[in-house]
Ligand SMILES: Nc1nc2c(ncn2[C@@H]2O[C@H](COP(=O)(O)OP(=O)(O)OP(=O)(O)O)[C@@H](O)[C@H]2O)c(=O)[nH]1
């Protein structure tokens with residue numbers, strides 16, 4: 001199956017991603033082999049509040065990337081929530097006519113039920129698409145929740161999508177993800193209020209901290225999936241960012257940060273799962289903390305102690 005994945009076989013890719021999701025011990029070797037072959041794709045994170053137009057944008061971006069002869073894999077982390085009434089990515093893509101093209105692979109992953117392991121599973125899905133030879137891998141996540149933000153930060157290029165006319169509350173949620181942007185998109189630029197949103201973001205860019213110690217100027221790109229505008233500009237900005245990372249050598253630090261995050265996330269995942277299997281010991285420790293015989297920290301240390309022995 002690994003051979004088939006590396007050869008870009010669509011069914012093998014789909015199966016391998018399912019294995020990443022299931023996280024069974026017997027599949028670890030296969031996923032390790034996949035990991036060894038990954039590392040060539042340009043991984044791009046698309047994030048933004050619910051309903052900002054991420055999935056629609058992913059669809060038209062996919063088309064634009066295909067025009068340049070490159071292949072694209074898309075992983076959408078679907079919150080499975082009725083938040084925005086946004087269509088699932090697959091439906092959006094069917095509308096763009098991407099279905100049936102072997103140079104595009106689309107996979108939705110549900111957040112529901114992916115207790116703690118969401119970041120691990122979705123980044124392994126990215127590995128699968130990367131190892132399968134896709135030139136660009138897009139990850140769509142809602143920019144709400146630590147897991148989602150971690151996932152999108154595991155991209156080489158982070159695109160934060162803002163739509164015009166969203167309320168103040170939503171803009172506040174967004175504040176947390178604004179600073180991780182390498183590129184800002186103002187979607188739905190066919191709308192009259194888009195110019196004001198773009199101006200707001202440009203204003204904010206001058207103020208807040210960014211993670212760009214180097215001289216990358218974060219661009220603000222207006223796009224309209226509806227009118228087909230700005231999509232070429234966005235692909236150009238993504239390519240320019242990629243080139244900037246390579247030219248300055250910043251790509252190495254970013255790769256290190258991403259791997260560091262993945263190692264820690266996976267450790268958390270392992271520990272959490274193991275503790276779940278050790279409910280009895282945990283219950284006893286909770287009783288002792290309840291009785292204030294020991295503080296929470298000591299209970300945690302004992303739990304880790306028995307974890308190390310097991
Ligand atoms: N006017 C206009 N509407 C758009 C555009 N792009 C998306 N929309 C609309 O915005 C709504 C949300 O679009 P989605 O692409 O589903 O947004 P999303 O960010 O993926 O949403 P979630 O995945 O639910 O967070 C839909 O009703 C789209 O039709 C655009 O370029 N112009």
Ligand SMILES: [Mg+2]
Pocket residue numbers: 054055056086087088089140
């Ligand atoms: Mg979506």
